[in-house]
Amino acid sequence: MKYFIVVLSLCAFPALANVEITGSVEAKCVIQTNKSGVYGNPIASKLSTTPADGGVLPIVRYDVSIADAYTANITHPTAFSSSPTLSDTVAWTGSTAVTQTSVAGMSAYNAAKTVVGNSTIFNLTLAGSTWFSTASSAIYGSAKPLPGGTYTAVVLASCIAK
Amino acid sequence: MCWLVALRSSIIIAFLLWATALSGHEMTPAYPVIKLSHVKDVVKVEMSLFNSREEIKYYQIELFDLNWTNIPFSTTYRIIKVGYKEHKAFDVYIRKYDLPEAVYLCTTSKVKKSLVSSTLISSRICSRLDGKPA
Numbered sequence: 001m002k003y004f005i006v007v008l009s010l011c012a013f014p015a016l017a018n019v020e021i022t023g024s025v026e027a028k029c030v031i032q033t034n035k036s037g038v039y040g041n042p043i044a045s046k047l048s049t050t051p052a053d054g055g056v057l058p059i060v061r062y063d064v065s066i067a068d069a070y071t072a073n074i075t076h077p078t079a080f081s082s083s084p085t086l087s088d089t090v091a092w093t094g095s096t097a098v099t100q101t102s103v104a105g106m107s108a109y110n111a112a113k114t115v116v117g118n119s120t121i122f123n124l125t126l127a128g129s130t131w132f133s134t135a136s137s138a139i140y141g142s143a144k145p146l147p148g149g150t151y152t153a154v155v156l157a158s159c160i161a162k
Numbered sequence: 163m164c165w166l167v168a169l170r171s172s173i174i175i176a177f178l179l180w181a182t183a184l185s186g187h188e189m190t191p192a193y194p195v196i197k198l199s200h201v202k203d204v205v206k207v208e209m210s211l212f213n214s215r216e217e218i219k220y221y222q223i224e225l226f227d228l229n230w231t232n233i234p235f236s237t238t239y240r241i242i243k244v245g246y247k248e249h250k251a252f253d254v255y256i257r258k259y260d261l262p263e264a265v266y267l268c269t270t271s272k273v274k275k276s277l278v279s280s281t282l283i284s285s286r287i288c289s290r291l292d293g294k295p296a
Contacts, residue, residue, distance in 0.1 A: 028188065028190055029188070033285065036280055039281065058281045063186075081275075151280075155284070160268075161288060
């Protein structure tokens with residue numbers, strides 16, 4: 001019996017198989033929220049996310065896997081989504097800029113951006129990560145002091161397939 | 163030599179912690195395939211959403227034409243709940259009649275009211291139904 005097992009084990013070939021690993025890279029956009037902004041209140045009638053005004057700029061990061069497949073459309077606020085009751089108008093200003101890039105060529109995005117109304121459009125022509133910051137400022141009508149309370153506004157960060 | 167290895171390890175750990183601290187919104191595919199549905203004259207688009215934004219729980223599905231006008235569509239829920247670090251697959255049904263006009267299929271995060279004066283970030287990702295650009 002022992003000899004039989006030894007003979008059988010010699011006859012047994014190791015089982016070999018090639019296991020393939022396949023994968024594909026497809027166009028994909030991920031919007032990462034690095035930092036939500038905070039409004040500073042440098043004077044009674046003004047709220048601003050600018051650090052010089054005591055605010056914090058909101059920062060979003062776009063990761064795109066394929067070059068020239070998406071545009072980044074970032075819209076700064078033109079109204080509060082929640083606030084105390086306001087009896088006068090609010091003058092809004094805002095802007096969006098590239099602050100950091102993973103590829104050196106992306107620094108050209110700032111010069112090539114287009115601004116339509118309160119939206120800033122960046123053509124994401126290179127694969128990789130781009131960080132954008134949005135400045136937002138609201139000044140209450142006729143330099144009136146803003147009523148006390150919590151003010152919230154929304155920045156819309158869109159990644160749109162071309 | 164050891165201190166160099168330790169320094170390199172701590173840099174890698176710090177980077178990993180920083181990377182995992184990020185929160186994101188992801189929707190695929192960018193150019194979905196239009197499939198036939200079980201309903202006559204209605205097509206189906208299969209999409210996938212991934213939420214790694216801890217502060218976000220709900221996403222709204224929308225369909226637009228080239229001029230960002232809403233196009234009618236059907237899905238199980240127009241506002242879907244997607245937990246933190248959760249993948250969610252969803253189907254969107256479009257009438258064949260509306261398909262030539264349908265261009266952007268988007269998901270938009272629904273933000274919650276904040277307790278401090280702040281700017282909240284709503285993220286929107288849009289796929290194109292009319293195919294890849296030539």
